Amino acid sequence: MxxxxxxxxxxxxxxxxxxxxxxxxxxxxxxxxxxxxxxxxxxxxxxxxxxxxxxxxxxxxxxxxxxxxxxxxxxxxxxxxxxxxxxxxxxxxxxxxxxxxxxxxxxxxxxxxxxxxxxxxxxxxxxxxxxxxxxxxxxxxxxxxxxxxxxxxxxxxxxxxxxxxxxxxxxxxxxxxxxxxxxxxxxxxxxxxxxxxxxxxxxxxxxxxxxxxxxxxxxxxxLNRLAEMMQAEDDYMESAARQFFTEQVTIESRGVLFSRQPFARLHVALQRRLIKLILDYLASGVEKIDFTRVELLRNAILQEQTSNLKLDINEHFCLVREYDSIRFQASQTAVGAYAYPIVLEDAELRIPEAGMKLIIKECGSKEMTVDVFPVSTPLDSEAFFDLDQLELPLVVRSRAAGDRMQPYGLNGTKKVKDMFIDAKIPPSQRDAIPLIVDAKGQVLWIPGLRHSKHAPVHTETMHVLHMKLIPY
Missing domain, CATH: 3.40.50.620 (HUPs)
Structure with a gap:
């Protein structure tokens, strides 16, 4: 021929x-x-x-x-x-x-x-x-x-x-x-x-x-036979990695998210391949990722000693591990400390750092029945207080070192930091979470997490403060 x-x-x-x-x-x-x-x-x-x-x-x-x-x-x-x-x-x-x-x-x-x-x-x-x-x-x-x-x-x-x-x-x-x-x-x-x-x-x-x-x-x-054989094996490995990516990886606005346990069950060759696939997806052509970098990321995901960590990949992207969640995401500036006074006459207060707004409503107890405003359950996004028992003015702010709370239903106080850890709130989210604090610095409410024992609503309450936190 x-x-x-x-x-x-x-x-x-x-x-x-x-x-x-x-x-x-x-x-x-x-x-x-x-x-x-x-x-x-x-x-x-x-x-x-x-x-x-x-x-x-x-x-x-x-x-x-x-x-x-x-x-x-x-x-x-x-x-x-x-x-x-x-x-x-x-x-x-x-x-x-x-x-x-x-x-x-x-x-x-x-x-x-x-x-x-x-x-x-x-x-x-x-x-x-x-x-x-x-x-x-x-x-x-x-x-x-x-x-x-x-x-x-x-x-x-x-x-x-x-x-x-x-x-x-x-x-x-x-x-x-x-x-x-x-x-x-x-x-x-x-x-x-x-x-x-x-x-x-x-x-x-x-x-x-x-x-x-x-x-x-x-x-x-x-050498040409080697290339031909490696092409077939590379195609197979790439297909397996892409299948895991499709089934297990969630694409977010700033990066990708997957669970640690399914990743840990993969063969080491597929773990490496998946990391390279993710990095190529996030930043194709930005930087050649070498074996040493891939191994550093893989070991950070698999290690048992640390539940939470952040590892810079390059100047553009980082790996964030928070309990079982693994994120490859664009590097971002940490949320700075914030504090906003709560003016009772206002209908709402925007909290840009949290991407939320606080809806504020003052009403008389006769306008509501007691059973619709008991102390909030941990996952509630709204809370009710006896306004006359509160130390005003109130402030919504980010957490601060040494913050403690007297949770409803528990004796004594507990560190806010420990409450975040117990609830497995990812470290990257903790600085953005708003705390409602009174004039004495007492933490009254951590929306979605815990309500304090201060100023509870009861049958003799005359004035109720109703607050609700929702996205904007």
Missing amino acids: NLLEQVERRIKEHKLLAQGDAVVVAVSGGPDSVALLHILFLLSERHDWKLAAAHVNHQFRGEESDSEAVFVANLAQKWGIPCEVAKIDVPAYIEQTSLNAQTAAREKRYEFLHAVARQYSAKSIALAHHADDQAETILMRLIRGTGPSGLTGMQELRQEKKVELIRPFLRIYKSDIEQHCLQYGLSFCRDSSNELRKYFRNQIRLDVMPLLRSYNDQLPES
């Missing part, structure tokens, strides 16, 4: 292109991209593909770069293929961004390729990476350090910015590509920078791979 047939079969079996697709072909002018453009050109009549060539002059090599741009434009014209050429000052971009040369060139190149895809309404961008490139990529990642996902290498088909990046040559070796060029008499350019050992990939290709092949002549094939 010749290369033309191999590529056509691969495109069909893996659905890289469909009948009538518009596709942008990235053409550097080297043998790989020239062969790719040629093969797609030969197949385009049969499959009704609308091709457009795209070339970037990175301005790294002066006249050599300029001549490559002219070569690609002429080649496309010869085959009747529209061609877009961009001249981009990548050295200036490197100076501006401090990126390394290869990263900067890639960023500007892909930016241009996507622009051309939009211009031609193309569904796909075809890239000429081949099996030897894939083997080099796997080896580079092994040397630098990578996880299972990194060992999948480059993808034959990947979605990026609503366009599919396809690599029809990814299972084809360079020797077969060069043979195709020889067979059809295709001319191409040689990039002199491919011989410069200042680039890591060139060191791998020119020095490391030949050395390692002295131990295993089939090393490129072995």
Whole structure:
């Protein structure tokens, strides 16, 4: 089977292109991209593909770069293929961004390729990476350090910015590509920078791979098999992690929430995968999350000694553990101390720190029956007091160090802090919870938690203060 047939079969079996697709072909002018453009050109009549060539002059090599741009434009014209050429000052971009040369060139190149895809309404961008490139990529990642996902290498088909990046040559070796060029008499350019050992990939290709092949002549094939196997296993692991995410993770306005116990029952490999999935969901592309960071987060979730903690992930996000609840959320400024006087003549008082408002009503006891305003149950959002027994003025404020309360039905006092702990109120919420306090500093009511024994309503009460806390 010749290369033309191999590529056509691969495109069909893996659905890289469909009948009538518009596709942008990235053409550097080297043998790989020239062969790719040629093969797609030969197949385009049969499959009704609308091709457009795209070339970037990175301005790294002066006249050599300029001549490559002219070569690609002429080649496309010869085959009747529209061609877009961009001249981009990548050295200036490197100076501006401090990126390394290869990263900067890639960023500007892909930016241009996507622009051309939009211009031609193309569904796909075809890239000429081949099996030897894939083997080099796997080896580079092994040397630098990578996880299972990194060992999948480059993808034959990947979605990026609503366009599919396809690599029809990814299972084809360079020797077969060069043979195709020889067979059809295709001319191409040689990039002199491919011989410069200042680039890591060139060191791998020119020095490391030949050395390692002295131990295993089939090393490129072995590395490509590894990538193919890891791709299948990575797909399975990703699917399992996404299933847990769908079933167990709640998406909130500032982040995500899940329970610790189901997470703890997962296999360690899925725990790591889920953490990476969550971080990618929250901040895709913000920062590369390494193994050490993932392990730090995983151990913080699993440890038994501490029920509540906060761990910064980076300057944007943090992990908050509160009892069985685990939150990955955007970092936020802590709620500051607040205090608002309660004016009985007002109908309501807004408490922005709590996102609540206090409804205030003064009435006579004859307007109500005693059994509708007993001392509040712990979960009540409203409370009733004998107004004549209260020490006025009242204040609604956040908790303060040393706060104590005389809860109704209990002897003595209890620390407000301990009451929050007993009720398992998450630490991140405690500073926002409003306390109703009298002029002597006695805590009268913690809405939704406890009511004090002060100023209870009884049969002889003449004036009732009714307060209700509701969201606004």
